[in-house]
Amino acid sequence: MKTLNLAMIGQGFMGRAHSNAFHQVNHFFDTAFNLNLNVVCGRDENKLREVASRWGWSETETDWRKLIDRPDIDVIDIGAPNHLHAEIAIAAAEAGKIVWCEKPLAMDVAEAERMVKAVAGKPNLVWFNYRRVPAIAFARQLIGDGRIGEVYHYRATYLNSSGLNATRGNTWRYKKETAGSGAAGDLLSHLIDLALWLNGPISEVCGLLKTFVPGREVDDAAITMARFANGSVGTLEATRYGTGNRNRNMFEIHGSKGALVFNLEDMNRLQFYDVNDAPENGMRTILATGPGHPYVNDFWPPGHLIGYEHSFIxxxxxxxxxxxxxTEFHANFEDGLKVQKLVAAVEESAEKKKWTTLA
Amino acid sequence: MKTLNLAMIGQGFMGRAHSNAFHQVNHFFDTAFNLNLNVVCGRDENKLREVASRWGWSETETDWRKLIDRPDIDVIDIGAPNHLHAEIAIAAAEAGKIVWCEKPLAMDVAEAERMVKAVAGKPNLVWFNYRRVPAIAFARQLIGDGRIGEVYHYRATYLNSSGLNATRGNTWRYKKETAGSGAAGDLLSHLIDLALWLNGPISEVCGLLKTFVPGREVDDAAITMARFANGSVGTLEATRYGTGNRNRNMFEIHGSKGALVFNLEDMNRLQFYDVNDAPENGMRTILATGPGHPYVNDFWPPGHLIGYEHSFIxxxxxxxxxxxxxTEFHANFEDGLKVQKLVAAVEESAEKKKWTTLA
Amino acid sequence: MKTLNLAMIGQGFMGRAHSNAFHQVNHFFDTAFNLNLNVVCGRDENKLREVASRWGWSETETDWRKLIDRPDIDVIDIGAPNHLHAEIAIAAAEAGKIVWCEKPLAMDVAEAERMVKAVAGKPNLVWFNYRRVPAIAFARQLIGDGRIGEVYHYRATYLNSSGLNATRGNTWRYKKETAGSGAAGDLLSHLIDLALWLNGPISEVCGLLKTFVPGREVDDAAITMARFANGSVGTLEATRYGTGNRNRNMFEIHGSKGALVFNLEDMNRLQFYDVNDAPENGMRTILATGPGHPYVNDFWPPGHLIGYEHSFIxxxxxxxxxxxxxTEFHANFEDGLKVQKLVAAVEESAEKKKWTTLA
Amino acid sequence: MKTLNLAMIGQGFMGRAHSNAFHQVNHFFDTAFNLNLNVVCGRDENKLREVASRWGWSETETDWRKLIDRPDIDVIDIGAPNHLHAEIAIAAAEAGKIVWCEKPLAMDVAEAERMVKAVAGKPNLVWFNYRRVPAIAFARQLIGDGRIGEVYHYRATYLNSSGLNATRGNTWRYKKETAGSGAAGDLLSHLIDLALWLNGPISEVCGLLKTFVPGREVDDAAITMARFANGSVGTLEATRYGTGNRNRNMFEIHGSKGALVFNLEDMNRLQFYDVNDAPENGMRTILATGPGHPYVNDFWPPGHLIGYEHSFIxxxxxxxxxxxxxTEFHANFEDGLKVQKLVAAVEESAEKKKWTTLA
Structure with missing residues (x-):
């Protein structure tokens, strides 16, 4: 077993999710690495000590720059607000670190491009964690096996209702300066990453951004139509005003041989329709916990559900x-850049009120 | 086209359902008969006139005995309260009429046996209408084709919440004298008929009857365990106190090759599980409106739902x-008698608090 | 009771649905009119005789023009292909008839405007039948009562898979000359009518049309984003390539106080989310068959489902x-014109690849 | 923080689930204890080393007796096959250890009674882990708050399809000598524990046991009817032949004011029906991940699902x-004894083919 020494920047929700993954990965998987939780870094010292104590980080640090040149750190994991991603990632990469970064990768395309350059040739990761939800991984496998045939429609929604909670409006996720965008970067980015992964490149988009609260700096909802390179058409819709939903990251794909439906609020299931089932044809509700499903040997026996955190693990x-x-890992910074370009194209088309072609 | 002249006894809910079927059958099906709605018979003259006017019955009559010997009547259809079934049916059969009768067939086994004798050799019908719900008919077809293999478990519930409505307690369905029993005859009889039709003979039962309202004459809930001749075991549970449900006539069948689930509150769908689907195995939610499903050519194009009334049609x-x-039609009086015997066995076992073997 | 003498033009699927409604309306509702099924008109004489015989039409006719001046006809009901709507409706209106017309009202806005003028001051109807699905009518009532508050999002899909059936491509619905458009007029028109009825005027649209089969004259899929006058944003998506779905006319509405979800494939249910339910808050799955729901006293007792045909009744x-x-009935020709304008705006925006503002 | 030194006996599925909980409890909860994973004990040395290495147990041991008198062990956690529970637990308790034990507590009532005596006055636990599924804990809270009123019906099923997998038949769970019973102890015990916890004492049962495979020593299915002290009636059904289901531990409760439905295969949700919602009344599908739900502050933000393992944590x-x-913890050995008595009563009644009254 080799050892990887970790420093994590970020002490909030993502800090918990990542810390948990660092602890759990070797409980469930056979990896070649021991992970040392060396330093957790953030600005609130009290909270930082609490995080370190709870999750077993050896040290705390309030200045991320001090981490960059430490020879006892192999990996910099970035869970800080979006506006810090580029600066930290580039500095870390230039110092030879492995860099892991939360999504969206950057504040804009220019930043993302510089980040991609900086990590060139070095292992890197963007936390588009939903690719590894077993049901989604299984969906991709079915697509790859040709089980849904030629694709006609791709439809995705990411609905939560965080916007309804007025107290959230003061956090960094609602500020232009720290988040860059609202639902577009926070939620639509997830939809785009999955769309590219499951259905291939997007050639054109036509977007709509909407802010429901007067004076709010970022979009509350980001919607786009899309034309995919494979000839299919799609709609992607992300909102913080999806009353009645907490975390509905959902997609539906209709093809010549079948269809697929997934919803993160019901993340252990995949729905699959096979036209060859006729006349006993209906959506099959697959409990994607095995046997025969991705990651099933790693977690629990068939029928025993996993949760949100397992996607990180x-x-x-x-x-x-x-x-x-x-080998090359995905989603990496190049994948993050592709998403960034599409988010930018959605924003541009929304402003110009017409379709934008991807370069 | 031949003509059948009808007289219907009963002017309530079933009177409506039957009248509708008489009107609609030739709109949807190619039958060999014209149906004349000659006489509707009941005790409340005002209501009777309203029923006749609305549904196009040519005459009204308040004394069912006067119908029996009329040569212009071919069919006597009995939708009157349970305690009248036997007397009317036997008189009608002896007068050479075709007899149709609502379920439960009779007040007890003795009555039912006399009714079966009376109709011997003459066409007869019991309105166990749910056999003809397309999704249920499709379930039977799949069972017949061996698609679920050897059966292990049969589980059925008929849940409504009519008992919660205190005003219902004064109607004939809640009186021993007129209904004979409560949930047992009203709801459990449907479950038993479907169980026999889908899963074959029952050899033993062990029942439980429960009346929640002090002083009420009939059972509010009737539950039974059952051993089937094919080696499977079952539970059947009917109640008027199934809060949250209005008309949940549901069954689940588990076999060596598959499983089936149906719920009357979602009557256009059948769920089917095929063990051969693995690893893409999950309950298939089949919209049983065609193509390839029973009665689909008779009603509407695929995807267009039918309702409660179509089971009568x-x-x-x-x-x-x-x-x-x-040819012989089922469910007929003999089927009604089989159900009656099982209801009686459930009642006997409930009273004796032990299993009862069917003769 | 007054009498209305009917002539119906059209002998296909809609001819059946309308004939059924003419027979059934007085069985379930207390109306002031007897309906006489006088003449059914179509081009295929053999089929016409079959329709007349089955549904009780007194006469058949192959030339609709002969109906227009007959004094024994009060109502002209148009179920013919789209390209005939305008000519028939205008002639009938000018002859003083009551006119009922299938949707989409016309081939284009100009036709629809002439039709509106022709029926001015006379009773008229467009068969946007889904407004009267009880669950949808109940949704509108909840919206009207302020139960979902200020609306943020409106999302609708109409998915069937008729396009996958290659034999359908030869029917009139797939020809430019007879249908005018494909999914846009056939399916999107329903979504637009419901959107206007439930969520008010649309001020801007940005559409996308897609034909999957080379050489096909009409769109297979019609998608649009929309901005509503009430400040909400929406997506409406109709397709004949929605594999896995037969008749999924679905909407979701998210507001400040609640949410609503409906799906025609499960037409007896409405989902309703009330933010005031917290912490016991979740989508309520309402079986909209009463008590307290629209039309419940007209059809069957609570818990007994209705089907597709009841929306016409x-x-x-x-x-x-x-x-x-x-009083004024809706949906009438003016409502049909509004839909026609929006379909045209979607088509225009799709062609120009930018947003179109409604006049 | 105090320290608890743990020894765990058992190296299979439960060994993993327990080890995980020992690691995770302080990541999610604020407890007063550090847990040291001192010794893992089992019979297969190779597997044992693998378990110790993966989960961080300091030592391995193949003879559980050697653990009993070690002063460096505070807690004996028993995940061994059922026939070892009593001997280990009694020895450990007599040596002054805290004892945690998997369910079913014992092989029979006599064993369970001796175990209860042995742990008297000492902290003890039975791993009826489902009580702490947040949705179930929330159900109990609603019941306690009177939200479903007087209970009429309790209906529970535990359906998996492990029996269909012929290779399972050779494991200890299918042997009389090591498991004591089949579905009765393995699955029905969970249903009984939840029934007692949610609906109170059971006064009478009438059971049915079924073994589908000739020659198999234990029951494949265990079904019982039950009368509860609160006047409600119930059915509880557990089977290893529930084709189409992997882990369906489900209950439905109907009361005078509402209803509750839960299914472990959808463990983050609770369905709740409130009669006061009329006419907007329907099952509310509550995503029981907060806000306002049990354990929500301990795991992830609202809308982020938890899995099977979290019930142990x-x-x-x-x-x-x-x-x-x-304070006293539940479920403890006394709770385990209550379940044992009911399992025994079900077995007795199944053998005698009549109802058994609980002492």
Whole structure:
């Protein structure tokens, strides 16, 4: 077993999710690495000590710059607000670190491009964790096996109702300066990453941004139509005003041979329709906990559900596998850049009120 | 086209459902018969006139005995309270009429046996209408084709919440004298008929009857365990106190090759699980409106739902087909008697607090 | 009771649905009118005779023009292909007939405007039948009562998979000359009518049309984003390539106080979310069959489902009520024109690849 | 923080679930204890080393007797096959250890009674982990608050399809000598524990046991009817032949004011029906991940699902809280004995084919 020494920047929700993954990955997966939780870094010292104590980080640090040149750190994991991603990631990469970064990768395309350059040739990761939800990984496998045939429609929604909670409006996620965008970067980015992963490149978008609260700096909802390179058409819709939903990251795909439906609020299930089932044809509600499903040997026996946190654990496991084998891991910064370009194209088209073609 | 002249006894809910079927059967099905709605019979003259006017009955009558010997009547349809079934049916049969009768067939086994004797050799029908719900008919077809293999479990519930409505307690359905029993005859009888039709004979039962309201004469809930001749075991549970449900006539069947689930509150769908689907195995939610499903050519194009009333229309259509072809129709009085015996066995076992073996 | 003498032009699917409604309306509703099924008109004489015989039409006719001046006809009901709507409706209106017309009202806005002028001051109806699905009518009532508050999002899909059936491509619905458009007029028109009825005027649209089969004359899919006058934003998506769905006319509405979800494939249910339910808050799955729901006293007791055909029956009942009371019925030709303008705007925006503002 | 030194006996599925809980409890909860994973004990040395290495147990041991008198062990956690529970637990308790034990508590009532005596006055726990599923804990809270009123019906099923997998038949769970019973102890015990916890004491049962495979020593299915002390009636049904289901631990409760439905295969949700919602009344599908739900502050933000393993973590957290505060924890050995008595009563009634009254 080799050792990876970790420093994590960020002490909020993502800090918890990442810390948990660092602890759990070797409980469930056979990786080639021991992970040392060396330093957790953030600005609120009291909270930082609490995080370190709870999750077993050896040290705390309030200035991320001090981490960059420490020889006892192999990995910089960035869970800080969006406006800090580029500066930290580039400094870390230039110092030779492995860099892991939360999504959206950057504040804009220019930043993302510089980040991609900086990590060139070095292992890197963007936490598009939903790719490793077993049901989604299984969906991709079915698509790859040709089970839904030629795709006609791709439809995705990411609905939560965080905007309804007025107290949230003061956090960094609602400020232009720290978040860059609202639902677009926070939620639509997830939809775009999954769309690219499951249905391939997007050639054109036509977007609509909406802010419901007067004076709010960022979009509350980001919607786009899309034309995919494979000839299919799509709609992607993200909102913080999806009353009645807490975390509905959902997609539906209709093809010539079948259809797929997934909803993160019901994340252990995949719905699959096979036209060959006729006349006994109906959406099959697959409990994607095995046997025969991705990651089933790693978590619990068939029928025993996993939760949100497991998507991070499986992402990390796959990264460590790729690191060990010297293969390329996805989603990496290049994937993050592709998403960034599409978010930018959606924003541009929304402003110009017409379609934008991707370069 | 031959003509059948009808007299219907009963002017309530079932009177409406039957009248509708008489009107609609030739709109949807190709039968060999014209149906004349000659006489509607009941005790409340004002209501009777309203029923006749609305549904196009030519005459009204308040004394069912006067119908029996009328030569212009071919069919006596009995929708009156349970305690009148036997007397009317036997008189009608002896007068050479075709007899149709609502369920439960009789007040007890002795009555039912006399009724079966009276109709011997003459076309007859019991309105176990749910056999002809397309999704249920499709379930039977899948069972017959061996698609669920050897059966292990049969589980059925009929849940409504009519008992919660205190005003219902004064109607005939809550009196021993007029209804004979409560949930047992009203709801459990439907479950038993479907169980026999879908899963074959029952050899033993062990029942439980419960009346929640002090002083009420009939059971509010009737539950039974059952051993089937095919080696499977079952539970059947009927109640008027199933808060949250209005008309949940549901069954689940688990076999060596698959499973089936149906719920009357979602009557256009059948759920089917095929063990051969693995690893893409999950309950298939089949919208049983065609193509390839029973009665689909008779009602609307695929995807267009039917409702409660269509089960009566399809039952009548199948009866008329059997009448024309000279074949035996089911559910008939013999089927009604089988159900009656099982209801009686459930009642006996509930009283004795032990299992009862069917003769 | 007054009498209305009917002539119906059209002998296909809609001919059946309308004929059924004409027969059934007085069985379920108390109207002030007897309906005489006088003449059914179509081009295929053999099929016409079959329709007349099955549904009780007194006469058949192959030339609709001969109907226009017959004094024994009060109502002309148009279920013919789209390209015939305008000519027939205008002739009938000018001859003083009451006119009922299938949707989409016309081939284009100009036709629709002439039709509106022609029927001015006379009772008229467009068969946007889904407004009278009880669950949808109940949704509108909840919206009207302020139960979902200020609306943020409106999302609608109409998904069937008729396009996958290659034999359908030869029917009139797939020809430019007879249908005018594909999914846009056939399916999106329903979504637009419901959107206007439930969420008010649309001020801007940005559409996308897609034809998957090379050489096909009409759109297979019609998608649009929309801005509503009330400040909400929406997506409406109609397709004949929605594999896995047969008739999914679905909407979701998110507001400040609640949310609503409906799906025609589950047409007896409405989902309703009330933010005041917290912490016991979740989508309520309402079986909209009463008590307390629209049309419940007209059809069957609570818990007994209705089907597709009942939406036509209830539409006709409401029209007859309005006719009797001298009030204005909706959806009428003016409503049909509004939909036509929006379909045209979607088509225009799709062609120009930018947003179109409604006049 | 005090320290608890743990020894765990068992190296299979439960060994993993417990080890995980020991690691995770302080990540999510604020407890007063550090847990040291001192010794893992089992019979397969190779597997044992693998378990110790993966989960961080300091030592391995193949003879559980050697653990009993070690002063460096505070807690004996028993995850061994059922036939070892009593001997280990009694020895551990007599040596002054805190004892945690998997369910079913014992092989029979006599064993369970001796175990209860042995742990008298000492902290003890039975791993009826489902009590701490947040949705179930929330159900109990609603019941306690009177939200479903007087209870009429309790209906529970535990359906998996493990029996269909022929290779399972050779494991200890299918042997009389090691498991004591089949579905009765393995699955029905969970249903009984939840029934007692949610609906109070059971006064009478009437059971049915079924073994589908000839020659198999234990029951494949265990079904019972039940009469509760509160006047409600119930059915509880557990089977390893529930084709189409993997882990369906489900209950439905109908009361005078509402209803509740839960299914472990959808463990983040609780369905709740409130009669006061009329006419907007329907099952509310509550995503029981907060806000306002049990354990929500401990795991992830609202809308982020938890999995199977979290039920063990929360159980342990509650035990540690009780230990710290000196209060009584449930489910403890006395609760395990109650379940054992009911399992025995079900078995007795199944054999005698009549109802058995609980002492």
């Amino acid at each position: 499986a992402t990390l496991a796959d990264f460590l596998k790729a690191l060990h084998e010297g | 399809a039952t009548l259509a199948d009866f008329l087909k059997a009448l024309h072809e000279g | 209830a539409t006709l009942a409401d029209f007859l009520k309005a006719l009797h009371e001298g | 929360a159980t342990l957290a509650d035990f540690l809280k009780a230990l710290h505060e000196g």
